[in-house]
Amino acid sequence: MGDLTRVTIDFDTSHLIFPTLIACVLGLLGLAVLIRDRARIAATVPYWRGLFAAMDKVRFLGALVLTLLYFSLMVPVGNIWPNTGMGFLLCSIPYLLATGLLFMHERPLRQVLPLLIVAVFGPVFVWWLFTYPLFLSLP
């Protein structure tokens, strides 16, 4: 019994011990979930089809696409004026405006105007706050 429980840790491979153990436990748990929820898992395709049908596709996918664009453009735009935070500022203004318009239900000028003001002054304020008083870098 004493030999069975004895463990020698090789320092060079010690980084693999815990991840391997956790991966095994995770695998077993995954198997248990698979067995218990087999009916639910079998109905995955109809479930996602239903979910997709009920989803507000324009707002959800639109938000994702706009966010992807926002993240992708920030660094290239920032590289034009390095270390100024301009990438953040110039990308945030259209992003806020576009996302706000996407999330709006009706778009009369009376409702768009406050959004426009926030979309311009919000990023400008944050850019000023992080660049000057807080001295934190922005893309």
Place this chain on the structure above:
Amino acid sequence: MLEIITPLFLSLIVGGTLVGIIFGAIPGMTATMAVAVCLPLTYSLGLENGLALLLGLYVGGISGGLVPAILLGIPGTPSSITTTFDGYPMAQRGEGEKALRIGIVSSFVGGIISLIVLWLFAPTLADFAIKFSYVEKFLIIFFAMTVMAALSSDMLMGVFSGVLGVFVSLIGTYDISNGGNGELRLIPPGTEYWLESGFSLLPVLIGLFGLAAILEQAEIGVPKGHSAKDLQVGPKSTFSFAIIARNTFNLIRSSLIGTFVGILPGVGGSAASIIAYTNAKTFSKTPENFGKGEPAGIVASESGNNGLTGGALVPLLSLGIPGDSTTALLIGAFTLQGIQVGPLFIGNNPVTWDAMIVAMLIANVAMFVMMYFAIRYFALVVTIPKHILFPVILMMCVIGAYTINYGIMFDVWTLLIFGVFGWLAGKIGIEIAPFIIGFILGPSAEVYFVKSLESFGDLTIFFTKSWIAVVLWLLIVGSVAGSVLMARKQRRMSE
């Protein structure tokens, strides 16, 4: 003590509480989101001032949820769900303001009672935990994970989510500063440059609690805001403290239940308020009135969820284990300042500990004063249009993720990855609270486990090291057995 109470410190608490109430009062936004979004601001504020802001947000965020719960029948935060049961019927019969004031007073009392428990209990528990070796520390984490899984809505998925969180936290280098060998693991080829240090905690948290929540709202079409006409505040109120006096026992019991639930790792405010509400109904002489506008229901729900605030800080500050998702975010504030929370925290940082207690006290008082006397104005918060708020929050999430590690763009992508994961998790049954607590505790669990084996070279050490280890094993077995029995009982009742 007095030197920490500066005008800035006070303004941050009051400002944080105000912003927290606003976040809590808007359905779809939570206290956790408020803390996640404002976390990066604490970087340049210093630890005490940063914590003042975050604790104000926490107390305000939990309390603000009662406003839409009562006036619209929609819980502002998940922890206010039981407030809708009696608050909304009261509002419908023209007693909105009265219901709000009952909720505000109960929230205040719940917050203060939990603060007293925190003040008395955390240092004692920390003093005790200082004696723990790696073995007991590992078992404490193991116990925390089993309790958290046992109290999940689905135990198997709760365990799976927690272990998945641990697995994801192990991605990257086995840290030399923790006694590791500095080797990489679990990294797909080609991603070594980005994942060398694994996923940063804060972008993960901001993604899970900020972006994911907005994606969920976008999925359902970002529901239109409510107009002021929808709010049923009612005539100038007939609230009297006699209502609270009649519910003194209920108030204290519910506050203590909330505090106890807070101490359990990974169990959120919704569980606190549901258990407190169920108890109040069980012990009531008129249980048939619950759900029809019974003030005792609001008292139980709101004192229960605010009782959580101090309770959830007990395991965080004494053991380094967060009591709920919001306190998990507070770990981020400590990380930003290079301070590790755990048994040594209170002893080594007495000023910070005092600052936290004072900040919690002032936040509760500020919440009470602001909400009690200006509740009609706070009610209007629910009318703020989401199409303006959400883009601003998204921008704040990006700033938070980017600045947390002094400008790393991969952290912004981490935010997106975990934002989408957080949205997906809700669909496939992965529970976020166990996942995030597993993610936070995973690296420590690894160090304690491997170092225990390196030191003693025998697996039996986890059972034989000390009487504390034996007690912890009994607690672990007890929590698993208890949850299995409860699940069986529930299944039998539903059949």
